[in-house]
Every structure is written in C-alpha cells, then in structure tokens.
C-alpha cells in the first residue's frame with residue numbers, strides 16, 4: 750500500500766488545527782478517537798506500506814509517513830517533522846515513540862523539543878526518510894520497487910516481525926486510549942494553549 754498526495758506541494762498538512770481551536774469537547778473527543786483508531790490500523794496493518802512524500806509533511810503528516818514501513822521523499826524543497834512545540838502544543842507519547850522508533854531517542858528528543866522541520870536532505874541524513882528522489886514519478890517507482898521485495902516474503906513472517914517490533918508503542922496506546930484522550934481534551938481547553946493556536950493560525954493566513 751502506498752500513501753501519497755494528489756496535491757502539488759503538500760503531502761499532508763497535519764491535523765486540522767481548527768479542530769483544536771475553541772473546541773467542542775464532544776466533537777474533539779470523536780476527532781481524537783478516530784485519529785487513535787486510524788493510526789492503530791495503519792501502524793499494525795498486515796500490508797507492507799510506503800509513504801511517497803511528495804510535498805510538505807508537518808506534524809500529523811510526519812506521523813503518518815513515519816507509520817509506514819518505508820519513506821521515499823521528493824527533494825530538495827519540501828520539509829518534514831513533528832513541529833508541535835512550534836504551535837505551543839505537545840506531541841503525545843505515541844507520536845514521540847513512533848519517532849524514536851524511526852530515528853532513535855537522542856535525535857527524536859532534539860527534533861521534538863525544537864519542533865524542527867527538516868529539509869529532504871536533512872531528513873535523509875538523520876534517517877527520518879529512507880530515500881530522496883528528484884521528482885514524484887521516480888519516487889513512486891522507488892516506492893513500488895520497495896513493495897516488490899515482499900513478493901518473496903511470507904505475509905505471516907512479515908506481519909509477525911512488524912508486530913514484535915511495533916508492539917510496545919501499539920500496546921501503550923491500546924492500554925491508555927482514554928488517558929491519552931483526557932490529556933488532549935484537558936490541555937486543549939487551557940487558555941495558554943488556545944492563545945498559542947490562535948497566533949499560529951493567524952501566522953498561516955496569507
């Protein structure tokens with residue numbers, strides 16, 4: 750399965766920030782639960798997955814890319830990263846753990862605390878992506894080549910290997926879905942967080 754975008758320069762702009770701004774708790778609760786379930790399905794899918802990152806990929810976009818088995822990104826002009834601290838919010842534990850699984854504890858901590866958005870070259874250097882290609886067609890071709898590896902791998906062996914590797918992060922979220930939701934609902938209602946989001950949304954307007 751390949752995840753990519755039909756847009757010209759955005760792979761995924763992350764979660765819709767307007768869902769967090771002046772939120773209705775019931776709506777936010779459904780929104781966040783849907784995100785948790787979608788992520789669990791993607792991260793544990795029995796299909797081999799590749800993200801062909803053909804545009805910018807901040808925050809939730811980076812999470813979805815990192816949740817695939819392999820990342821091919823079009824360079825050099827796009828950026829990717831978990832930039833939550835730049836919005837004055839915090840990437841939840843399972844976002845952070847997904848990043849640690851990809852680039853390791855030290856690089857993830859620096860990346861997360863600074864909210865850094867990496868260029869394609871920088872992302873390749875720290876291992877956030879696996880390959881950089883100059884255009885979308887060659888990136889798609891690379892992604893397809895990666896998936897072809899699995900024609901010779903037992904689906905059962907593939908899935909069990911992936912489950913063992915991803916189990917700690919997956920199990921944490923399964924065991925803590927309500928706690929994670931309560932954290933988001935509680936802090937999203939904080940006046941400080943709301944002010945930060947307001948300023949960030951304003952900064953995006955042209």
Ligand SMILES: CCCCCCCCCCCC/C=C/CC(=O)SCCNC(=O)CCNC(=O)[C@H](O)C(C)(C)COP(=O)(O)OP(=O)(O)OC[C@H]1O[C@@H](n2cnc3c(N)ncnc32)[C@H](O)[C@@H]1OP(=O)(O)O
Nearest residue numbers: 762763764765766805807808809838839933936953954955
């Ligand atoms: C004190 C303790 C604090 C504790 C807090 C705890 C909180 C709990 C945890 C909660 C975690 C929540 C996790 C969230 C993860 C996320 O995904 S947050 C989203 C992060 N996304 C971004 O930062 C992306 C922002 N967008 C961009 O940088 C750019 O738009 C782009 C690079 C993606 C594309 O650039 P360009 O093509 O130039 O597009 P624009 O013309 O800028 O955008 C068009 C239009 O869309 C609006 N917009 C863009 N992104 C978003 C978004 N993610 N959500 C909502 N709206 C978005 C942008 O404002 C423009 O609007 P107008 O057309 O001008 O109205």
